[in-house]
Amino acid sequence: MNTLAFDTCFGACSVAVTWATPEGPRGAFRFERLERGHAERLMPLIADAMSEAPFDFSALQRLVVTTGPGTFTGQRVGIAAARALSLATGAPVASLPSLAVMAHTAAHQLKGETAGKTLAAAVDARRGEIYVQFFSGPDLAALDEPLLTTPEDAARRLAGRDVVAVGSGSQLLADGARAKGLSISVRLATLEPDVRFVPEAAIPTDFGVPRPLYLRPPDAKPQDGASLARVS
Template sequence: MNILAFDTCFDACSVCVAQQRAGAVVELASTIEFFETGHAERLVPMIGEAMHAAGMAFESLDRITVTVGPGTFTGTRIGIAAARGLALATQTPVAGASSLAVMAEVAVRRLGMGVPGELLAVAVDARRGEVYVQLFGTGGLDARSPPLLLAVEDAAGLGGSALLVLVGSGAAAVAAAAQSMGRAARAELAALLPDACALAAMAPAIAPSEGALGPLYLRPPDAKPQAGKAIARVAQ
């Protein structure tokens, strides 16, 4: 299986071209750039560069995989639009994954997990005293909850009394709230972001989308159409 994976959900843009060989996913080429804006300008060139470096033609792809959120509204839309366009042009199945699941996969690779009674929680600062949060067991493919938008205090109670290992930009706040409740919790990897290489490794286990791939938004957009601003029509 030839795989193209990419992520644009937060403050980075990453692309990975990989190949599944005898049950293992082998990375052929990858790139990542860090920025708050500029995903629209860089994503397609980065995909082209990675495909060229891997020596792979777009017609050879068997799976396109992209993060679908939660994340920034603009970044998430850019990634999904690119995935849908490439899938349509190449007739390649496309699959989506939670950005938090990809972060969990990265975290497990860096930290090592699997202690009995231990849960991994990816917590990303969503501002307003809230976090995007999702619970996992042994990695990104072992979700123990759906992606959620919760107040920090509510996130601290997820998973009952299990030891909580938190990663992401919201990890410290949730860990502090959990500890104030008497729960064992620790925060790690505050700068963690999704990485397309982890997404590529997950790709063979993610079912392709049966319909049009859509974004996972956990909060409505801040920008809303103005009400009552229409100019009255001149009477004839």
């Protein structure tokens, strides 16, 4: 299936264009770390990857986008691009949690180190909290939904498990575990999600309008008395 997938949720942009051939699956991939500027870089990275594919945008059969958790701007950039491309090409959109993409990226880099263990994808969400999701098994089945919680609460959920934590929140999670007398192995503390490592079997088969997974309310609020009445 001709697929375009991309992620802009955290500190990187990643793009994967994949297609089938008689010799097996093929793809073109782009990955760029950046703290900001996702809106400016995403479409050039998509165009660059698509230039290597043996088809154009009109032949896309599926779009895949990460919907969060993540930064508010990053989530909106990716989802807006997916909606626009879907309208332009007619390709349906599948949604992926950003932490699931991070887990698959970690599993690829760590090879067999996560076998038989719980993999915790954790990202520093500031304010003493982390975004975190737990995975297990060779197919990295999600053990729960993505969470916004304190490292201590996340560690409590992992009691009795052999855990490898990855991502910018991994050390915070390990510190929270230590406070509760638990031990967590920390790896790949600078890891960012990369959609090239998401296997075909992990892509959802249900399609729909992608919606952001906001786990924290926005900081920006209308000034008192400045909000406009809704038009019915």
